[in-house]
Amino acid sequence: MQQTVSKGYPKRESNIIANNIETQVPPELSHWLDSVAMQRDKQAFTALFQFFAPKIRRFGIKQLGSEAQANELVQETMTNVWRKAHLYNVDKGAATTWVYTVMRNASFDMLRRIKAKNEQNLGDDIWPIDMAQDEAQSEESNFGDHLMEKQMLNYVNTLPPAQQAVVKGVYYQELSQEQLAQQLGVPIGTVKSRLRLALAKLKQQMGEQYND
Amino acid sequence: MIDTHLSGSLITKLPTCPKQMAVFPLPLFILPNGIQRLRIFEPRYLSMIAEAGERGGFVIARYDNELAFNVPNWGTRVEVIDFHAGKDGILVVDVKAIHLVSLDNMVYRNDNLLLADTCYKSHWDRLSSDSSSMALGRLLEQLFEDNDALAQLYGTTHFDRLDWVCARFLEILPLSLNEKEKFIHPSSFEQLTVFLHSVIFGNENIN
Numbered sequence: 001m002q003q004t005v006s007k008g009y010p011k012r013e014s015n016i017i018a019n020n021i022e023t024q025v026p027p028e029l030s031h032w033l034d035s036v037a038m039q040r041d042k043q044a045f046t047a048l049f050q051f052f053a054p055k056i057r058r059f060g061i062k063q064l065g066s067e068a069q070a071n072e073l074v075q076e077t078m079t080n081v082w083r084k085a086h087l088y089n090v091d092k093g094a095a096t097t098w099v100y101t102v103m104r105n106a107s108f109d110m111l112r113r114i115k116a117k118n119e120q121n122l123g124d125d126i127w128p129i130d131m132a133q134d135e136a137q138s139e140e141s142n143f144g145d146h147l148m149e150k151q152m153l154n155y156v157n158t159l160p161p162a163q164q165a166v167v168k169g170v171y172y173q174e175l176s177q178e179q180l181a182q183q184l185g186v187p188i189g190t191v192k193s194r195l196r197l198a199l200a201k202l203k204q205q206m207g208e209q210y211n212d
Numbered sequence: 213m214i215d216t217h218l219s220g221s222l223i224t225k226l227p228t229c230p231k232q233m234a235v236f237p238l239p240l241f242i243l244p245n246g247i248q249r250l251r252i253f254e255p256r257y258l259s260m261i262a263e264a265g266e267r268g269g270f271v272i273a274r275y276d277n278e279l280a281f282n283v284p285n286w287g288t289r290v291e292v293i294d295f296h297a298g299k300d301g302i303l304v305v306d307v308k309a310i311h312l313v314s315l316d317n318m319v320y321r322n323d324n325l326l327l328a329d330t331c332y333k334s335h336w337d338r339l340s341s342d343s344s345s346m347a348l349g350r351l352l353e354q355l356f357e358d359n360d361a362l363a364q365l366y367g368t369t370h371f372d373r374l375d376w377v378c379a380r381f382l383e384i385l386p387l388s389l390n391e392k393e394k395f396i397h398p399s400s401f402e403q404l405t406v407f408l409h410s411v412i413f414g415n416e417n418i419n
Binding site for chain 1: 351354355358383384385386387391394403406407410411412414
């Protein structure tokens, strides 16, 4: 933070006051976060933005070394604050601590991306590599070989019937919404809405009983 | 405690319900009398199959990476009813579900196979039946006819038994495992029949 002020600097007084206002932590911070979480309150979010944005930008310039990156960090952080406000718990710590944690995580992610880009600077297919790595790390792919995954099933369904029978026999049988619609002779939209209605009704019936 | 509607074969198996069994976490939902084909290639699960005979089968439990040991506190005990080597040399086994079990004291063996203490867990206790159930059975029968893979998996079918029909429907419906899990509670059978009627026939009230 720039605090050095040259002698006779005309706006010295007001600058310090402005700085003080900015560093003072408004007591409503956690209340604003709550409003964002519960009511998607845009005004509260604006207030949060006005308080946090300059601080995040300063942190970003220091960590990431450029104003553009710093602005991106502000955007990244505040988007996450908007999306994840419901995860903030006032009993677990101050609102500032929570937002700064979100900011640090966003900053680490950006640094990782910058680093990865430098290391894999082999061609213009950088992003596909990153994405393939992310996908490989996800837990989902563990079972691809013990059972048949749904995407695979959809693919298999495009094969000629004789081949389908061979391939399908080895895998998990679950109808897709399309298959169910076909079987019932109704449009897929009807199947979707019936499933939704039936589940809603079920939740009503069972909700309180089995909330474990 | 003991379920009066259990089939005979199930009751005879009750006293031999083994205590510690291997657990196979899978994104799969299988109820008693359900049949499932699995491909086994990981060493720990090959051991599991090898030991299944002496242990009295193994347990399939819903994989959930948010839970300790990646499985809930219940599973389905299954026995191997058939096996063969696939074209690619991978072991293919058919398993049939015997009954539900509760899981306790989970621990990883040194080969990373998950073991748990199991106890018999009763499934549906009140089986209602009404005239409209015949329609569900007929539809399932048609579904088996249209899906060779399903028909081949099941040697014998019971389209006239509402509990069998409802269980098979629940297994193959496009629902999340969490939604399906709601129907393992002993008193949930009636709700399942209502649920299936809403989904399949679209009627709001069946009574």
